[in-house]
Amino acid sequence: MPGASRDGTIDGAEEDPPHTLLPFLQSQSQNTLTRLYQRPSACLSMFRLLPPLDRQLVMNLLWLESAVPAGTMGAWVTRQGRKLYDEALLNLSRLHILPNPSVKLSLNGMFKTSLRQAVTGGGNNGSFGTAALKDDKHPPVSIEVLDTYAVERWETILHYMVSSGTGQLPTKPSPGVLFLLQRSGLMSTVHGSALQITSAGFQFLLHSPHDQLWQLLLQYLHMAEEREMDLVEILSFLFMLSTMELGKEYSIESLSVTQKAMLEDLRDYGLIWQRRTQSRRFSPTRLATTLTSLLPPLPTATSSGAGSQDQGFIVLETNYRLYAYTDNPLQTAVLNLFVSLKYRFPNLVVGSITRESVRKALANGITADQIISYLSTHAHPQMRKNKPLIPVTVQDQVRLWELERNRLKSEEGYLYTAFASQADYEYVLNYAKQLNVVLWENPAKRCFFGNLEGHGNIRGFIERRTGGQA
Amino acid sequence: MDQPSHISVILDLSPSQWHLSSLPQNPYPLSLKSFLAQVLAFLNLHIASKHENTLAIFGAFPGKSVMLYSSTDPASDSSDSGSPNIYRPFEIVDSRVVTRIEEELESIDDSQEEAPIGLVGALTKALCYINRIKHPTPSTQSNGTTVEDPATLPDPRILILSVSPDLSTSYIPIMNSIFSAQKLKIIIDVCKIYGPDTVFLEQAAHLTGGSYVYLERRDALLQHLVMSHLPSPALRKLMAVPTQDKIDFRAACFCHKNIVDVGFVCSVCLSIFCRPVAVCTTCRTKFPMSTLRRLDAYLPRAAKQANGTAKTSAPPTPTATGLPSTPR
């Protein structure tokens, strides 16, 4: 699905950005990853997160006993695919799935064994989770209950974020969640006051639930690193959850100590459901079981359960008017970030996109692309008939409003001027260019502007030089 | 490009052909059992690739065709608790397909064993199935809240794993299936596992943009399946899959169902005949006697070829390569 990627740029339609988790995994040591690859469920989930060409390469190599010369595999690649192919090889080698791809291609032995085991079944490491025995007193909870629970938990977090600083006092999420929000820079306190949403937080609100979830989990992983929890245990538990079946109960007996400790956090995020905090069994919610699917199937029900506003609820007209068929306070609050709301009915909110409302959003750090992508992902099915989906006038205007704010770019630094000679000037300028710190130069005036980072070096350079001359 | 995909797999499960295939005097004997194990691994990989990937499996048995599994079916057997060592969807596919095949094979009695293989039936069922999931009916739309946009269901594929030889009687239905597939933008992939090349399936793969693989190293079945038939059409643009360099375009005549090198084509409805006829049996057009007499001059050669062995060295000629449109 094309849309705004993390840095706010529109990405190409044919190339999806890689999954958020992959860079994190690539930064892990070979030892960590190899331990992770011992678990078939982790291999299976990771395999799913890979881009399509990477997946195909892994499958091509999966059933081969011996290594393939790099040229043999390369012969299958079309000219068009060459660039992507090289990227895929690099990507896989960084994940230590494909060591030394320049000469011979052969999968990491542990990864190969585990993925084969995942595909063909067998083995006895129980990495897909042990189902709990039937409990006659308490039948497993229904999928509806799980969905409602997950949505309730998740929306509590988002709602808390969106209404911070507006004076309302929504339900507070648990301290663990608050800490995570603060650590991830989505919310912050200004000298001891209550938590306030940051500009990163505002951007976060406009992402898809799937992206939001991974963003938080990634932060969780970073925190775990600092707490010196075992990353392999955490990752493999998350991966295990993603392969579990919705609506089933699993036993906590086979979990490790670290994993048992995670249960509370995951409960707070709405990933798993437990009857009681001390329960010996747990059920994954839809948030957990869809972790490795890229098209985000939201937990479908919303607070009302009416079921109409799950996918699209926004109708936007060319006159900047916006009709949102929703009674969900969270969705209304998110819209309120960049729409000036006029009327509210039991199932409908009417407002318009104005210069003021968009400027307010921009001031909060939300980009025009994010606004447009939010509108298009949540467009009402009726609007999907329009081509283009979002009226061009509105799209362009929102972008223009953003440009208008950015008429002035500024960068702090030092202006170097009054050089004794042209040679002197060029000598220093060359050095500064090597450091890649020059922002502006004018040989006629014999001056240039360098950024702040370069100053120490440049000063040292000049001092050394004049010192040498003296 | 990373979109969910759908594969409908058609398994040719002719007991007699599989018996022949497993005989040790073959260069690479392959039994039905090891075939199924490899196919299931292949199907699991398809499901593994993406959470949203869908799958349907059809079996072609002597004289009948059966749907063995489809991922849109609500999972019925929730009774068993599931093993902690295998991903649940794999377990469901594997156990369902194996039990269904066993049931079907056991129900075949000796009288049916020699019946022609129900490949066309399976192909038609697969087409109907894909048509249904491409165009969800209003009833499925109302209870499933996601309104399925037909444009988002990309490039469904059919994979035929064939062991039986061509049945010349099935020429017309296969051609009709090909046309439906073209219309629905379905790619038909063919993997010929045992027996001689089949002309009709070669054409099916060629005309729908699929790949036809004649499996020589049958011990490498899984590797072939993964490399040639698993990539989605978008991926095939980046990594080539084997295609057929020469395709046998011969058609079967409508009158005697013989595969012909040179045939006579009705100028109105494009029906193909192995010898000149006075009245077209399909559209009832009468041909003038003078034309018939002229055509009869060709007859000795044509008739000889039509009745000769199916494999003649003559290259396919344009008259014979003509693609007949659907007979009315």
Add this chain to the structure above:
Amino acid sequence: MKAIRGVLLTCDSAVKQILLTINEREGNSFIIEDLDDHHLVIKADEEYRVRKELEAELEKNTYSLEG
């Protein structure tokens, strides 16, 4: 040679003219160096205030229906 600490502003020429006017009005209070049509160097601690001033100046020239 000398190095002067400041903030490099990159803008279009219209904005630059407005900045020059503001600077003149305030008695050359913040511009250190006028580099070319699109670049100015101003005192580092004045940036926030200058942006506010510019904003106010630009705001005088926008009209909105919702008013």
